[in-house]
Amino acid sequence: MRIILIDELPHMHRRETSGFCKFVLASAVLCILPSLAAGKEPTAPGRITWDEDIAAVMQRHCIDCHRPGQAAPFSLLRHRDAARRADFLVQAVESGHMPPWLPEAGEHAFVGERRLSPAELELLREWAETGAPSGDKGGEALPVPEVASEWILGEPDIVLEMEEAFEIPAANRDIYRAFVLPFDARQLPHGAVAAARIPGSDFVGVAAAEVRPGNRTAVHHALVFVDSTGKARKLADADPDYGYERFGDPGFEPSGFLAAYTPGSSPKQWPPGIADTLDLNGDVVIHIHYSPTGKPETDRTRVGLHLSREPVRRVTAPIRLGTFDIEIPPGKTHHRVTDRFRLPADVFVLAVTPHMHYLGRSVRVRALPREGRDSSLLLDIQRWNFNWQDRYHFVEPVFLAAGTVIEAEWIFDNSANNPANPHDPPRHVSFGPNSSDEMAEVHLDCIPLDLGDYPVLSESMEDAMRDAVRRLTPAQRKRYGFE
Ligand code: HEC
Structure with a gap:
């Protein structure tokens, strides 16, 4: 692992730190990317139509992908494309499968969250139940979004x-x-x-x-x-x-x-x-x-x-949580592994990237402050999906004080009920890089509050890595190539 030290920057001085933090926070709020385009909340009661209500919902949440040339298997630009599968659309949204977005809504918002409001889902439901009508304009097609x-x-x-x-x-x-x-x-x-x-x-x-x-x-x-x-x-x-x-x-x-x-x-x-x-x-x-x-x-x-x-x-400094000690018996529906890391320095967490393979079921990352204050949930994914992995950027960087313990918990489902299980019938799965193996990782992009803390962080990370290897059995060490 390699972390760049910039504590020797000639123009930087330690004293700048606190000003810088305010700057980071302010600029993060102002500059981190287009937040969710705040569309108007639909209100109109009565008859729900494509023209009046549903086209806008599709536009806000679906057609980035559901249009010709994009990744989704069918287009939702036209009334008839959406109407003929209206129930299917409702089902995909209700089940949480669509729009694809893994983290649960929580105390820390992420940039670009994709989620329908309960009111929008209700509109979609009602529209499907009443025969998916087109509306007064005859079911106008949505314009293909212009790409500047x-x-x-x-x-x-x-x-x-x-x-x-x-x-x-x-x-x-x-x-x-x-x-x-x-x-x-x-x-x-x-x-x-x-x-x-x-x-x-x-x-x-x-x-x-x-x-x-x-x-x-x-x-x-x-x-x-x-x-x-x-x-x-x-x-x-x-x-x-x-x-x-x-x-x-x-x-x-x-x-x-x-x-x-x-x-x-x-x-x-x-x-x-x-x-x-x-x-x-x-x-x-x-x-x-x-x-x-x-x-x-x-x-x-x-x-x-x-x-x-x-x-x-x-520069962003990585904090990695993870374990190599993954041994998941066949048939087990909730196999839990965890890892903890005690922060040796004050940091801002800018983004979080979880990683598991096909047996992954959920992943949670918590920050447990030192003195009896409430823990905070940094990431909560209840329905892991290998196909929609992302690096999640916090809208506002999360400050964590030195001494805070970051705890990650991964849960695996190695039963035949997991449709993504690559083994039929299920068999014993261990840590490894192949699709038939598993991994449990969380990568946090951080910046230390104090420039002098880059080496402190990286040394701590290296110690944690050595500990993780030390905890393995000799057989595991051999199998995973740590000897
Ligand atoms: C970020 C891209 C993206 C967005 C946004 C998106 N979809 Fe999809 N959708 C996909 C892809 C890719 C697939 C095919 C792969 C899959 O099912 O995961 C898909 C599949 C589907 C399916 C078929 C699911 C199945 O079980 O086969 C439905 C229904 C669907 N989308 C509805 C919607 C609706 C309704 C919206 C908006 C509320 C939406 N999608 C938003 C990318 C997207």
Whole structure:
């Protein structure tokens, strides 16, 4: 694990810290991304029609994905497309399957939450029950949303494109593949590098990374990492085809995490002065999950990087919770594993990324303050779905004081009742990177309040990692390659 120290920045001084915090909070509230477009709450009682009520609900919550060329299997732009499956739409929303959004509503809001209000769901229900009428305008189709630019965040500083098109077979199975993107730091605009450089290092600050899938139907999710170890290249060289096959993790310990993409997700940006790190001598690696469409497809995905425009004042530091001690007996419906980490320093938590595979059922992350104050729920996912993994950015960074214990709890369902269970009949599942194995991880992107605390955090993380390995049995250590 690698954490960049910026405590030697010549222009920074410890005393700036508290001012900076106010700045972080203020700018986070003001600048972190387009929050939910606040649509008008529907009120009209009486007859519910497409024209008057339902088109607006579809527009707000569904057509980002349910329109031609996007990831969802059918369009919801037209009255007749929605009306003929009205009950199915209600069912998908009632069950929580749609719109796809894993975290429960909680005390800390996330950027870009997708959720219907109870009133909107009620409208949809009533509309379906009364025969899904079109309305006075005859069921006008919604306009296809205009896309101002190909890149939502504007023209990136550099676009990294897959070197060749990957041929996705028609095979009826999901494919997990990683690609080293051609990246040459010399192609970055010189001024942009100078502005974003972390002094005294070969790293630059990345304020945002935007993923443009080459094939919107087949690309189901993608994660963008930085590899400073050269391992990804070796894995790619060893694979006869373009890229390398890999499930679970990317196959190396990333020195940076730049973006997560799922269909319909908007790219997220850090507040000014905060950045992820990119090693100018490293590789940018994209790990893509392709879902089959029933016919052969090709994909050439691109990643646009936006370097930090402001001097980098804080880089995101990872806090990882996780356990390798995962042994799930077949048939068990609630197999619980946990991990805890005591914060050695005051931090702001900016984002949280959970990870499990197909047996995952729920994941919860709690902050337990030191002195009898109430615990706070940072993340609560009750219906885990491997297909909709994301990095969740808090609308307001969450402050946690030194001494706070962060506790994560993952629950797995290894019964035949779990429709995602890759084994039929269920069998014993252990920790590992393959789709048939499991993982239990939570990654928090933090910034320490005090610049001097970067090494304190990273040392604590390394200790926690060593402890996690120490807790394994010799047989487990051997099996997972820790010896
Ligand atoms: C972020 C993208 C996205 C949004 C927003 C979205 N959908 Fe979907 N929807 C999908 C994808 C992808 C699938 C197919 C894969 C799946 O079922 O998970 C799907 C599938 C469905 C299905 C079929 C489910 C099944 O069991 O086969 C229904 C019904 C549906 N969506 C309704 C809706 C409705 C209604 C809304 C708005 C309230 C909505 N969706 C919003 C992406 C989206």
